[in-house]
Every structure is written in C-alpha cells, then in structure tokens.
Amino acid sequence: MTSTETPGSPPQKPPSTSGSATTPTGPGPLTGIRVLDLSRILSGPFATMVLADLGADVVKVEDTKDGDDTRQWGPPFQGTEAAYFLAANRNKRGVSVDLKTDQGREFVLRLADRADVLVENFRPGTADRLGLGYRELSARNPRLVYASISGYGQTGPWASRPGYDAIAQAQSGMMSITGEPCGPPLRPGIASADIGAGMWATIGILAALLARGTEGRGQHVDVSLLDGQLAWLTYVAGGYFATGHTPRPHGSAHPTIVPYQALAAADGHLMVAAGNDKLWQRFAEVLGAPDLAGDPRFATNPDRVRHREQLIPLLETALARRSTAEWTEALEAAGVPCAPISTVEQALTSPQSVAREMVSVLQHPTAGRLSVVGSPLKLSATPARIRTAPPLHGQHTDDVLAETGYSPDEIAQLHAAGAVR
Known part of the structure; x- marks a missing residue:
C-alpha cells in the first residue's frame, strides 16, 4: 500500500490494462472437466483456480454463514470483497451449502457423482465424518480423481494435526535457511507452503486424469504442505546429504555460487x-x-x-x-x-509483465474494476484464460442446483430449510 492509499481503497495507479485478458475464443485444455471444490483459504483454491484457468468447470462450495474464511481476511477490501479472496477464486462458480444438513450433503453428493475431480483441504478424517470421504465417493463414482491437501498428509504420526502455512515452513527447514546469517529465522513474503501444496496438487490431479484415460479409474491424490516444502529443499537437502552439515541462511546470497x-x-x-x-x-x-x-x-x-x-x-x-x-x-x-x-x-507494471499478459482486468459485481495476476501457463494451442470474476457468496447456487436436476419447488424447499443459500 502506498502512502496515498487508505484501507479498502483501490491503488491510486492501477496496473496497465494493455495486458488484460481477451474474451475466450476457444476451449481450454481442461474444457469438459468438472471440478468440485470443497476447499478454502489458499492451497486448495489456488489449485482449483489453476484448473479453472485451463478451462475446467469449477464449482466452489462454501458454507451458508460466512463462506470461505478469506472473505473476511482484510483489509484491504475492494468493494465488499476481501482482496485475499479475490486473488485465488476467479473463473469459478460459487454455491453455498450447509454440509451439516442431510439435504446439503445430498446436493454435494450429487455434484460429486457428476464430477471428474474433487479437491478438499479438511483436516484428515473430517471429510469421512461428513460422508464425503474418498472411499464413499469413489464407490459412487469410480472415475473420480479425489485430491486431499492437508498439513501433514493422510498418513503418519502427525496426520491428525491441523495444517498451517507458517507451521509447515517452520517444520520443513525452510525458515531455518531464510534470512540473514546472524538474524532470526524468517518466512517468505508469500504463503509458500500453501501455494506450493496447491501446485503439487494440480500436478497430481493432472497426472491422475491422464492415468484415468488408460486405467479407466480415478484415484486418491494425497498432498501435504510439509511434503511440498521438503521437496522444494532440492539442492539444499542435497548439500546436507553430501556433507552432513546443517544448512544455514545466506540472506539474498546463494550457498554455492558467488557473487x-x-x-x-x-x-x-x-x-x-x-x-x-x-x-x-x-x-x-x-x-x-x-x-x-x-x-x-x-x-x-x-x-x-x-x-x-x-x-x-x-x-x-x-x-x-x-x-x-x-x-x-x-x-x-x-x-x-x-x-x-x-x-x-x-514488477506488475513492467513492460515485460504487460507483454506477457500477467495482469488481467475483470468486472466484478460489487468490487467493480478488478485487476488480477494472470496465468503463467502459456500454451500455444489451448491457452489458459481469465474468463470470470470470483463469485459472490452463493452466486450460482440456484443455477447449479437446476443443472443437477433439482426442480424449482425443490430449490425453494432447500432455501427454506437453510440447507443452501
């Protein structure tokens, strides 16, 4: 935020619109793939946003009270929407469901029956208690690719612990190698464990979809924040394996290249x-x-x-x-x-960023003119595209209910019962 801004106000100098995404003119590589997004905050929503950019039809399920936690994570806000939520939920349709009701769970089960991919980032065991775990849903829909993102994975002595980005960074060794040599441990300026897990989940989902084409069945993709950060240690871990010496922070410097x-x-x-x-x-x-x-x-x-x-x-x-x-x-x-x-x-307004269309501009119902970071995936024949703004809370509930086979009377009954919003 610059000194001329106030909380909740847009930047005084918005990014150039010359890099704005154009209206889609063709299908994306994942057009026809249906994704049911039961995740919230960042790791899962980031993964499903990438899939949506590539053309998948992503239906984001939020609760009927407050929705995704990040809708309240501000300031800054743009209009009535938190900038944090707007940053990771474009190209999705939003429905609002009370999963604690039988009617709400039945709606989500019907969506899972039609889905190619499901993404969730509950604490391990929660989806099972809701009747939405991998075993139950894969029995109903054997072709379903079911992706679980958690702090520590679905197995191991720490599996039941809640997952937080900063905790994964701390336990992975990442913070021990970040910062100045004589300073305190630091975390990067972004949520690297969350975003990294989202990237790993996307890779796993795409691999599972490819395998489904030959095997005919989906599978369970199990990704953890901690595993993802350990994998990112790469040459740092290699140095430790080679020498037995504990790696230390080097500030902005590289441990094995000078200058x-x-x-x-x-x-x-x-x-x-x-x-x-x-x-x-x-x-x-x-x-x-x-x-x-x-x-x-x-x-x-x-x-x-x-x-x-x-x-x-x-x-x-x-x-x-x-x-x-x-x-x-x-x-x-x-x-x-x-x-x-x-x-x-x-960085966002540089000529290179503009030329690469790394800032796109959308129109949002309440936020107005909305700038978002573009997709880094540049495919020559089926490019990723920024099509729609992040959904309002429950914006597409009735549309998706109707697509799933609910009649107008049944939709009204669900609203009256508080099962959907």
Whole structure:
C-alpha cells in the first residue's frame, strides 16, 4: 500500500490494462472437466483456480454463514470483497451449502457423482465424518480423481494435526535457511507452503486424469504442505546429504555460487547473478576491477565461495561509485545478469509483465474494476484464460442446483430449510 492509499481503497495507479485478458475464443485444455471444490483459504483454491484457468468447470462450495474464511481476511477490501479472496477464486462458480444438513450433503453428493475431480483441504478424517470421504465417493463414482491437501498428509504420526502455512515452513527447514546469517529465522513474503501444496496438487490431479484415460479409474491424490516444502529443499537437502552439515541462511546470497546476491550500490541494491567464471570475469571488468578477476582467491567459483567474506565488501566498495540504474545498464550491455530490486508495483507494471499478459482486468459485481495476476501457463494451442470474476457468496447456487436436476419447488424447499443459500 502506498502512502496515498487508505484501507479498502483501490491503488491510486492501477496496473496497465494493455495486458488484460481477451474474451475466450476457444476451449481450454481442461474444457469438459468438472471440478468440485470443497476447499478454502489458499492451497486448495489456488489449485482449483489453476484448473479453472485451463478451462475446467469449477464449482466452489462454501458454507451458508460466512463462506470461505478469506472473505473476511482484510483489509484491504475492494468493494465488499476481501482482496485475499479475490486473488485465488476467479473463473469459478460459487454455491453455498450447509454440509451439516442431510439435504446439503445430498446436493454435494450429487455434484460429486457428476464430477471428474474433487479437491478438499479438511483436516484428515473430517471429510469421512461428513460422508464425503474418498472411499464413499469413489464407490459412487469410480472415475473420480479425489485430491486431499492437508498439513501433514493422510498418513503418519502427525496426520491428525491441523495444517498451517507458517507451521509447515517452520517444520520443513525452510525458515531455518531464510534470512540473514546472524538474524532470526524468517518466512517468505508469500504463503509458500500453501501455494506450493496447491501446485503439487494440480500436478497430481493432472497426472491422475491422464492415468484415468488408460486405467479407466480415478484415484486418491494425497498432498501435504510439509511434503511440498521438503521437496522444494532440492539442492539444499542435497548439500546436507553430501556433507552432513546443517544448512544455514545466506540472506539474498546463494550457498554455492558467488557473487550471486543483492549488492549495495550508491542508491540501493542490485541483484547480480554471476553464475560461472566467464560471467565473473565480465562483472569484474565492468566494475573496473580486473585485479579481482586475477586474484587467486577469486579465480574460480569454489575459490569465491570459500572467500566470499573477503570478496563481497570489495565488490560493494566498487559498486558504491554509481547508481543501480547506471550499473544495470553497464552490466546488461556486458551480458552480466543483474536487476534492481523491484517493488510489487514495479514488477506488475513492467513492460515485460504487460507483454506477457500477467495482469488481467475483470468486472466484478460489487468490487467493480478488478485487476488480477494472470496465468503463467502459456500454451500455444489451448491457452489458459481469465474468463470470470470470483463469485459472490452463493452466486450460482440456484443455477447449479437446476443443472443437477433439482426442480424449482425443490430449490425453494432447500432455501427454506437453510440447507443452501
């Protein structure tokens, strides 16, 4: 939020509309796939949003009282809607159901009978108690791909614990390697465990749909926040396996490449990524410090890693002579990867983001003009598309009831009983 904004107000400088998504003109790769979304907050909704962007018909089920928790997670709000909810629920239809009623559960069971995919992120055991677990639903619909996202998975001694993004980051080791070397542990500025689990769930769902094409049956996709974060450790875990040494935080730096970090210039910081010895030599030449490239302490990347504490201050002394803009121009001309540290506003409004349609603009019934982050999936024949704004609470309940075979009288009775909203 900039200093000229007030809580609940839109940004004073909205992102450019030149990257707005156009009206869909063709089917997406998942057109014809029906997804029943029983999830809330972020991990599940993120996964189902990706599926919806790819053309799936996603029906989001919310309770009849407050709906998805994130509808109340603000400020900021846009109109009456929380910005958090708007960020992860586009391209979906919304229904509001009381799953504690027999009539509400029957409605959801009928939706599951018609679905190709179901996504839930209840604590393990909750779906079973509601009569909506994998065993029951797969018996009714053997082709159903049933995806469960939880904190720790459906098995193991921690399975029954509730799942939270920050807790998964803490227990996975991620926070222990994030931050400055002598500072406290930090979590990233985004919910990496939630979003990561959503990505893993999407991959698992697509794989299960592909397998269904040959096997003829769906299956259970079991994804946990903790597992997803452990998988993201990749080369950090590899270093631990190789040496037995506990990895430590390096701030913006890379543990095994130097220089590969944010370096202070005259007016700010510049990210430099000299990923090999040739780039290092070019970097030193642009800095006007060829003696550094010839110094045996810094000749090769292993040398520079061993002597990083001596090298970095020398580099920042040289960089202090000019601004980040001047160094960026000079280093880019020499082919050295670098970039100033962008703000979120700068990142979303950059010419590259606009050219790649990474900001789209929708019209929302109450929020009005709504900017959303676009899809990073660029398919040449069946592209992902941003079609509709996130639904209002219960916006499509009656439409979906009618599609599922309920008569107008039956729909009225469900409303009267409080089973739907």
